[in-house]
Each structure stands twice: as structure tokens, then as C-alpha cells.
Amino acid sequence: MTAETIISARNVVKAFGQGAAAVRALDDVSLDILRGEFFTLLGPSGCGKTTLLRLIAGFEMPTGGQILLDGADITTLPPNRRPVNTVFQSYALFPHLTVAQNVAFxxxxLGKPAAEVKATTARMLALVKLDHLAGRKTAQLSGGQQQRVALARALAPQPKVLLLDEPLSALDLKLRKEMQVELKRLQIETGITFVFVTHDQEEALTMSDRIGVMSNGKLQQVGTAKDIYTRPRNRFVASFIGETNFLTGTAEDDALRIAGGARIPVPGLRAGxxxxxxxxPEQLRLGPPAEGGLPATVRDLVYFGTDTHCHLLLEDGTELVARLQSPASGEAGFVTGQKVGLRFAEGAVQKVEE
Structure with missing residues (x-):
């Protein structure tokens, strides 16, 4: 554990059930979260990310391993004795109280003096831009406003760590994107460590300083969004973070020989x-067959506004998708059935473990 680490999970195991029927929600997970960072636990439903968050919060006890906060062992401490707060998906606001009363609660x-409660409440409401709604009941607020109240209430005691359990999932798409920006702003302005749980890859990529990708109770990879997206450790990470194409074949030195006999450059690959x-998909380049590249046929075109997804078929039957910028009005693009030559951007092809 380094001096920068604020949360450390050491060989954490969490099993539900007994004996042969026991299910390991967490299987020997070790992780360091750094002070002042926005860290996201990302993975599909049932991967163990929320279980790990609940262990940090103290709502669950581990079957094995330790949880440390600022170097102190908090593994068995009850939630009320941990300097962390949690924002839940449901927000759990008090409908009979005003916005200000919810934040002050x-x-x-904690027994804070009335003057301090008033000043802190005002500061938190200003931080989340709800000071003009201080006297309104929470039932009269929109979903986005209710979430801001929940954030202000959780931030008010100045916890060392703020845990967020999929707090954006109940919001519509436009509001969810707006709140992604707001959450990151709040984290930067407060300097508090945020640990965010989500199954949404876009949320993870846009907000996080680092991401921990989880699957089947195990931590698959930890790194920055760019690291994980451009250099995924295994097939699961590559497929879960964004869209991607897979090619299988025989490893040669610095190349992959696919079924049709074509040789794809893969620097660093060794024969074996x-x-x-x-x-x-955005790393695929298409041109006329006469210019070389892998022979391919345009099977389908799917328009997404600024982008067009071009579904391709190689001669050996392999299917790939290229993401291309949609042509401007009047410009000629590719058409279904067209023969093309396929190339890959330099350094874009990466070997992954199964």
C-alpha cells in the first residue's frame, strides 16, 4: 500500500450460502483506491461490484480478507463508525422534509452546532446548484434534482470517501449525461474520493480517473479509461468496454495468420x-481493392448520424465492423455489396488472452 492509497482491499472473499451451495460473489479481490480519485467499479449484473461497495460501506462483512481505510483495518467496523457515506440508486430522501432539512439531517x-449545520447546508446546496430550492419538499423535485439533494446530504459531513451505487440508472438519457458532468465537477471541487459502481461503460469512460473491470467475482483489469480501452488484458475486458472486433488465427512473429491465409501485422506477437x-471499429481503414489490404465485402451499412457502422465480410467468412465518419451531404460513401481493401491503423491490433 502506497502513501496515496485511501482504500485497500486485500484478498477479499465474500461467499453467500454454505458448503457446496455457497456462491462466491467476490473471489480473492485485491485493490488499492487512491486518495482524491474518481474510481469506478464496472461490470455486468452479478459480477460483484456492488458487493465490494457494500463491504467498503460496512453493510456486509467479508468471508475472508481485509478492508483498510487510511491504513486502519475497518473490516469489522459497523457502518456508522466508518468515515464514508453512500448515495443509493433510490436516493432514500425524506419526503416530509424540505431540501435543506434533508441535507442538514x-x-x-452527528450533533453539529446549529450555526455549523446552517452554514454547511447552505454551502452544499450552492455546490449542487439547488440553493434556490432550499425550502421545497423533495417530492416536488425532478429526478435529477432529487439526486443532487442526495449528493449534497452525503457530502455535507465531509466523508473521506463517497460511495455511489448506480445513482444515475433511474434518470433518462439526456439527464444522465448532464449528471455525469456534474458528478465529475463535484468530485474535483470537493477533492473527496468517489467510488462509483455502474454497468454502463460510457459512464465509466467519461468520468473515471481509473476503472476496475469486474466479472464473476474477480477483478479483471485496473487502469485508466484509455489504458483499458486501447490495451484490454483479456477478451472479456475488450468486449465489455466499447465495441470491438476479434480475429483468431495462428501466431507468427509479429503477425497473425488467419484462416484465409492473410497475414495481419501484430507487433510483439510471437510464434506459438x-x-x-x-x-x-474506428481503427479499421477502407479503400479500393486495388490499393491492397485484406479483401472484404460490404455486407451492411448502419447509419448513426455522425458515424456509419460498416459491416464487412472477409473471404474466409469472418465478420468485422468498421466505424466510419458519415459522408457529408452529396458525397459518395460505401454501398452494400461493394468490394474493398481493409487495413488497420498502426498499433491498433492487440493480442488478448481468452
């Missing part, structure tokens, strides 16, 4: 049996 429970590589 936690401070009052079967191998799988991945390449992102």
Missing part, C-alpha cells in the same frame, strides 16, 4: 499456436 445526527487479437 446527517449533520444534526492459436492466438486471438482485437481491434476497435
Amino acid at each position: 446527517g449533520l444534526q445526527m 499456436g492459436a492466438a486471438t487479437v482485437t481491434v476497435r
Whole structure:
């Protein structure tokens, strides 16, 4: 554990049930979260991310391993003795109280002086831009406003760590994107460590300083959004973070030989049996067959506004998708059935473990 680490999970195991029927929600997870960072636990439903969050909060006890906060062992401490707060998906606001009273509630429970409660409540409402709604009941607020109240209430006691359990999932798409920006702003302005749980890859990529990708109770990879997107450790990470293409074949030195006989450059690959590589759709380049590249046929075109997804078929039957910028009005683009030559951007093809 480094001096910068604020949360450390050491060989954490969490099993539900007994004996042969026991299910390991977390299987020997070790992780360091740094002070002042926005850290996201990302993965599909049932991967263990919320279980890990609940262990940090103290709502669950681990079957094995330790949880440390600022170097102190908090593994068995009850939630009320941990300097962390949690924002839940449901927000759990008090409908009979005003916005200001909701934010002040936690401070009052801590026995803070009335003047401090008033000043802190005002500061938190200004931070989340709800000071003009201080006297309104929470039932009269929109979903986005209610979430801001929940954030202000959780931030008011100045916890060392703020835990967020999929707090954006109940919002519509436009509001969710707006709140992604707001959450990151709040984290930067307060300097508090945020640990955010989501299954939404876009949320993770746009907000996080670092991401921990989880699957089947295990931590698959930890890194920055760019690291994980451009250099995924295994097939699961590559497929879960964004869209990608996979190619399988025989590993040669610095190349992959696919079924049709074509040789795809893969710097660093060493000869040695079967191998799988991945390449992102935006890293595919299409041109006339006469210019070389892998022979391919345009099978389908799907328009997404600024982008067009071009579904391609190689001669050996392999299907790939290229993400291309949609042509401007009047410009000629590709058409279904067209023969093309396919190339890959330099360094874009990466070997992945199964």
C-alpha cells in the first residue's frame, strides 16, 4: 500500500450460502483506491461490484480478507463508525422534509452546532446548484434534482470517501449525461474520493480517473479509461468496454495468420499456436481493392448520424465492423455489396488472452 492509497482491499472473499451451495460473489479481490480519485467499479449484473461497495460501506462483512481505510483495518467496523457515506440508486430522501432539512439531517445526527449545520447546508446546496430550492419538499423535485439533494446530504459531513451505487440508472438519457458532468465537477471541487459502481461503460469512460473491470467475482483489469480501452488484458475486458472486433488465427512473429491465409501485422506477437487479437471499429481503414489490404465485402451499412457502422465480410467468412465518419451531404460513401481493401491503423491490433 502506497502513501496515496485511501482504500485497500486485500484478498477479499465474500461467499453467500454454505458448503457446496455457497456462491462466491467476490473471489480473492485485491485493490488499492487512491486518495482524491474518481474510481469506478464496472461490470455486468452479478459480477460483484456492488458487493465490494457494500463491504467498503460496512453493510456486509467479508468471508475472508481485509478492508483498510487510511491504513486502519475497518473490516469489522459497523457502518456508522466508518468515515464514508453512500448515495443509493433510490436516493432514500425524506419526503416530509424540505431540501435543506434533508441535507442538514446527517449533520444534526452527528450533533453539529446549529450555526455549523446552517452554514454547511447552505454551502452544499450552492455546490449542487439547488440553493434556490432550499425550502421545497423533495417530492416536488425532478429526478435529477432529487439526486443532487442526495449528493449534497452525503457530502455535507465531509466523508473521506463517497460511495455511489448506480445513482444515475433511474434518470433518462439526456439527464444522465448532464449528471455525469456534474458528478465529475463535484468530485474535483470537493477533492473527496468517489467510488462509483455502474454497468454502463460510457459512464465509466467519461468520468473515471481509473476503472476496475469486474466479472464473476474477480477483478479483471485496473487502469485508466484509455489504458483499458486501447490495451484490454483479456477478451472479456475488450468486449465489455466499447465495441470491438476479434480475429483468431495462428501466431507468427509479429503477425497473425488467419484462416484465409492473410497475414495481419501484430507487433510483439510471437510464434506459438492459436492466438486471438482485437481491434476497435474506428481503427479499421477502407479503400479500393486495388490499393491492397485484406479483401472484404460490404455486407451492411448502419447509419448513426455522425458515424456509419460498416459491416464487412472477409473471404474466409469472418465478420468485422468498421466505424466510419458519415459522408457529408452529396458525397459518395460505401454501398452494400461493394468490394474493398481493409487495413488497420498502426498499433491498433492487440493480442488478448481468452
